[in-house]
Amino acid sequence: MTAAQADLQIDRPTVADGAVLWRIAKDSKVLDLNSSYSYLLWCRDFAATSAVARDERGEPIGFVSGYLRPDSPGTLFVWQVAVDASYRGRGLAAALLDGLAGRTAAEHGVDTLETTITPDNTASERLFTAFAERHGALLEREVLFDAGRFPDGPHDPEVLYRIGPFAL
Template sequence: MTAAQADLLIDRPSMADGSVLWRIAKDSEALDLNSSYSYLLWCRDFAATSAVAREENGEPVGFVTGYVRPERPSTLLVWQVAVDAAYRGRGLAAQLLDGLTTRLAAEHPITDVETTITPGNTASERLFTSFAARHGATVEREVLFDTGHFPDGPHDPEVLYRIGPLTRPSH
């Protein structure tokens, strides 16, 4: 953990954080931006399976959203990971992901993580392959949604990354 990270608190999001998470996602210019309403709902309904990094003043500067898959209760699906531009390049996304999975593993029998990544999103590919390595897990990849699945115009395929089983703690 760097000195810059030591000043940050990894916490559960609250509904009051929804608008800030929407702004961070919007400013990322890499994520599919959902409606602001969806971020508010996410912070209400999926706070237990999501995490935010907060400055000392409580303001979120990064987040990871996810949920436990109903059909596979040992699998955490990571929906989005984003870090405010001022905090990028410091390993905060990895810290958020490790913090969330450590917290969830203590509460649920989480053994696997899934996410989707569009081809060419090198930052996400590195984040999740390094996560797998830290946790002694393998990574399987397959196209989950090809371009034809998306009804709203051209969209790159979404490649499913299955990471597991998680065998080592994140620290």
Template sequence: MTAAQADLLIDRPAVADGAALWRIAKDSETLDLNSSYSYLLWCRDFAGTSAVARGADGSPIGFLTGYVRPEQPHTLLVWQVAVDAAHRGRGIAAALLESLAARLGAERGISWVETTITPDNAASERLFTSFAERHGATVSREVLFDSGLFPDGPHESEVLYRIGPLTF
């Protein structure tokens, strides 16, 4: 853990954080932006499987949204990870992933993490492969959603990364 991460408060998002999460996602210019309403709902219904990093004033500076797969109750699917531009490069995304995976490992017996990454997203690939390396876990990759499945214009294929088994 870096000094910057030691001062970081990571906890569960609250509904009041939804607008800030939407703004961080929007400003990232890389994430598929969901409606502001969906971020409010996410902070209400999936707060237990998500995490928010807070700055010194308590406001969100990064987030990770996820859920436990209903058919695979030991698998956390990470939906989105984003860090405010002013706070990037400090390891906040890695701290969010480590914190949430450890919490859900203890609370729910999570032993696998899944996410999808487009082939052009080198930052996400580094985040998740380095997470796997730190945990001595394997990473399998396969196309989950081919680009032709997306009805709203050009979209790269989404590659499923499955990481595990994990022990905490």
């Protein structure tokens, strides 16, 4: 943990965080933005498999949303990772990801992490590749959804990153 991360708290999101997480996602300008309602539901129903970083005042400054795959309960699927613009470049996304992986490993027996990344998202590619390297885990990639599967206009393919097994 860096000195910049030492003042931060990483914990579970609450419904009260939903609006701020929606704004962080919106301001990222790279994430597929879901409805504000979905972030409120996410904070209520998937808090156990998600994480929020808070500044020294307790305000959310970043988050990871995830869920356990119903057909593979040892797999945490990470849906979104976002950090407020003023906190980027400090290793916060990696700290959030490590914290969430550690918590879900301890509480749910998670030993595999999945996410999807579009081919132009080099920041996410670096984040998840570095996670696999830090934890000595195998990283496999395959196209999960090709561009033609998206009914709402042009969309890059979503490449599945499967990382595991890992031990934290």
